Amino acid sequence: MSKMDNLRAMREAKYAAAQKRAADAPARPQAPVAPVAPPAPKRVEERAADAAGDLCGHRNMSGRTCTRERGHAAKSHRYS
Ligand SMILES: [Zn+2]
Numbered sequence: 273m274s275k276m277d278n279l280r281a282m283r284e285a286k287y288a289a290a291q292k293r294a295a296d297a298p299a300r301p302q303a304p305v306a307p308v309a310p311p312a313p314k315r316v317e318e319r320a321a322d323a324a325g326d327l328c329g330h331r332n333m334s335g336r337t338c339t340r341e342r343g344h345a346a347k348s349h350r351y352s
Contacts (some may be wrong), residue, residue, distance in 0.1 A: 329340035338349035
């Protein structure tokens with residue numbers, strides 16, 4: 273087998289493999305399921321409350337988190 277025949281055989285083998293892969297590839301669904309709309313993004317305050325569990329979770333300007341209970345009656349937040 274000459275070098276050229278060798279090269280051609282390799283090319284044909286690659287081509288056949290590519291054809292097979294294309295044939296085996298699963299067809300894309302015609303009607304993809306519409307993605308479920310993500311829930312409306314929560315407000316920052318709610319996200320912070322989630323992260324803080326039972327705490328108020330309010331953050332002050334320096335990034336500290338209020339340590340009072342969630343929904344505390346006190347008007348001020350406590351960051352100690
Ligand atoms: Zn608070």
